[in-house]
Amino acid sequence: MTASSADLFAQAQQLMPGGVNSPVRAFRSVGGTPRFIDHAEGCHLFDVEGRKYIDYIGSWGPMIVGHAHPEVCEALEQTLRRGTSFGAPSTLEVELAREIIDRVPSMEMVRMVNSGTEAVMSALRLARAVTGRNKFVKFDGCYHGHADALLVKAGSGVATLGLPDSPGVTPGAAADTLIATFNDLESVEAIFRDGGPEIAAVIVEPVAGNMGVVPPQPGFLEGLRSITHEHEALLIFDEVMTGFRVARGGAQELFGVQPDITTLGKIIGGGLPVGAYGGSSRIMAQIAPMGPVYQAGTLSGNPLAMAAGLATLKILDRQAYLTLEQQSAKLADGLDRLLTGVKVSACVQRVGSMLTLFFGKQKVSDFSDARAADHTQFARFFQAMLQAGVHLPPSGYEAWFISLAHDDATIDLTLACTQRALRVSTGA
Ligand SMILES: *Cc1c(COP(=O)(O)O)cnc(C)c1O
Numbered sequence: 125m126t127a128s129s130a131d132l133f134a135q136a137q138q139l140m141p142g143g144v145n146s147p148v149r150a151f152r153s154v155g156g157t158p159r160f161i162d163h164a165e166g167c168h169l170f171d172v173e174g175r176k177y178i179d180y181i182g183s184w185g186p187m188i189v190g191h192a193h194p195e196v197c198e199a200l201e202q203t204l205r206r207g208t209s210f211g212a213p214s215t216l217e218v219e220l221a222r223e224i225i226d227r228v229p230s231m232e233m234v235r236m237v238n239s240g241t242e243a244v245m246s247a248l249r250l251a252r253a254v255t256g257r258n259k260f261v262k263f264d265g266c267y268h269g270h271a272d273a274l275l276v277k278a279g280s281g282v283a284t285l286g287l288p289d290s291p292g293v294t295p296g297a298a299a300d301t302l303i304a305t306f307n308d309l310e311s312v313e314a315i316f317r318d319g320g321p322e323i324a325a326v327i328v329e330p331v332a333g334n335m336g337v338v339p340p341q342p343g344f345l346e347g348l349r350s351i352t353h354e355h356e357a358l359l360i361f362d363e364v365m366t367g368f369r370v371a372r373g374g375a376q377e378l379f380g381v382q383p384d385i386t387t388l389g390k391i392i393g394g395g396l397p398v399g400a401y402g403g404s405s406r407i408m409a410q411i412a413p414m415g416p417v418y419q420a421g422t423l424s425g426n427p428l429a430m431a432a433g434l435a436t437l438k439i440l441d442r443q444a445y446l447t448l449e450q451q452s453a454k455l456a457d458g459l460d461r462l463l464t465g466v467k468v469s470a471c472v473q474r475v476g477s478m479l480t481l482f483f484g485k486q487k488v489s490d491f492s493d494a495r496a497a498d499h500t501q502f503a504r505f506f507q508a509m510l511q512a513g514v515h516l517p518p519s520g521y522e523a524w525f526i527s528l529a530h531d532d533a534t535i536d537l538t539l540a541c542t543q544r545a546l547r548v549s550t551g552a
Pocket residue numbers: 238239240241242244267268269270329333334362363364365389390399
C-alpha cells in the first residue's frame with residue numbers, strides 16, 4: 125500500500141525544511157497538508173491517494189502545453205538514449221537558441237543556464253559590467269529568484285510567508301538594491317534624481333506575476349524605457365514567467381517595448397530545469413569566453429532540458445496563443461460572473477493565460493494593494509476548491525496558469541466547482 129500525503133508529509137518534515145524543496149509548496153499560508161503528486165497528465169494532477177485535480181499551478185508556469193505532452197515525452201525519450209549530459213556543445217543548444225532568438229527580436233544572442241534565479245543573477249552581473257555601475261532598481265513585490273541582492277521586497281514565497289527580507293543577505297548586497305513601486309513612474313524618477321549615475325539597471329517583471337497578476341498600466345513600461353535611456357542605465361525584463369506565456373515573443377511583444385537584457389526560464393525548459401538570458405550582440409559579447417564577464421555551468425545547455433524546451437516551443441505557434449487567450453478569457457469571464465452573482469468583493473486580473481483572483485479588492489496596481497487583499501478568504505476558498513478537485517496555487521500572491529490542455533469541459537467544471545467553493549467559503 126502506498127503512503128498517504130499526510131504520512132509522506134510527516135516523513136518529509138523530518139528530512140527537509142518544512143517537508144519541501146521550495147517554500148510555498150508547504151501550504152503554510154492556506155493551512156492543511158500538501159498533496160503529494162504521483163503523476164500528471166494534460167491539465168490534471170493525480171495524488172498518491174489516487175485523487176484527481178484540475179491543475180492551475182502548472183509547475184508555476186512551465187507546463188503551458190499540459191503535463192506529459194506526447195510530443196515532449198517523445199523528444200525526451202529520443203534524447204535520453206543518446207546520453208544525458210556531455211559537457212561539450214551539442215545540436216539541441218543551437219536549435220533552442222535559434223528558436224528563442226527568432227521569437228524575441230531584442231535578443232541577438234543568448235546564454236543557457238539552469239534556473240531563472242541563475243539567469244537573473246547573471247543578467248545583473250552583466251548589466252553592472254556593461255555600465256560600470258553597481259546599483260539597480262527593482263519593484264516592491266516583484267520576484268526575481270533568490271540571489272542575495274534580489275531578495276529584497278521580493279513578493280512570491282517571501283510575501284506568502286510574511287517574511288521580512290531574508291537573513292543571510294549582507295547589508296552590502298541589500299544596499300545596492302533600490303526599491304520602487306510597480307506602476308509608479310514617479311517613484312522610479314525620484315530614485316534616478318537621487319542616484320542616477322550609480323544605477324546600472326532597472327529590472328522588472330513586465331507583467332508582475334509574483335504578487336499575483338498585476339498588469340503594467342499603459343505607459344509604465346514605455347516610461348521605464350525612456351527613463352533608463354535618459355540615464356544610460358539598462359532595462360532588464362525578467363520574463364522568466366511571461367516569456368512565451370503571454371505571447372509568442374513574450375511580454376515585450378505584447379506591449380511593444382524592447383529591453384536591453386531579457387531573462388527567461390520556466391517554459392523554455394518544458395518542465396526541466398532551464399534558464400536563459402540574452403540581449404544585443406554588443407552586450408552579450410561581454411560574456412566569457414567572448415568577453416571578461418564570467419559565468420559558467422556544468423549542466424548548462426543540458427540535452428534533455430533543451431529537448432523538452434524545444435518540443436514545447438514547437439507546439440506554441442500563433443494558433444496556440446489564440447487558444448490560450450480564448451480559454452483563459454472564458455475562465456476569467458466565468459469567475460467574474462460568479463463573483464458578481466454572490467456579491468463577493470473581489471477582482472480577477474489576467475494577462476493571457478495567467479490570472480489571479482484577489483478577494484476584497486476591486487483593483488490591484490502594486491504590492492501594497494496585493495497585500496491589502498483578503499488572504500484569509502483566499503485560504504478558505506483554496507481549501508474548498510481543493511476539496512472539489514481543483515488545485516490552485518496555495519497562495520493569494522500567485523498566478524494561476526492555464527494550459528493548452530484546459531479544454532471547454534475543464535473550464536466549465538472549474539466554474540461549477542468555483543460556484544460551490546464560493547458559497548461554502550464566503551457563506552454567501
Ligand atoms: C520563477 C521566477 C524566477 C526564478 O526562477 P527559478 O527557476 O525558480 O529560479 C525569476 N523571476 C521570475 C519573474 C519568476 O517568475
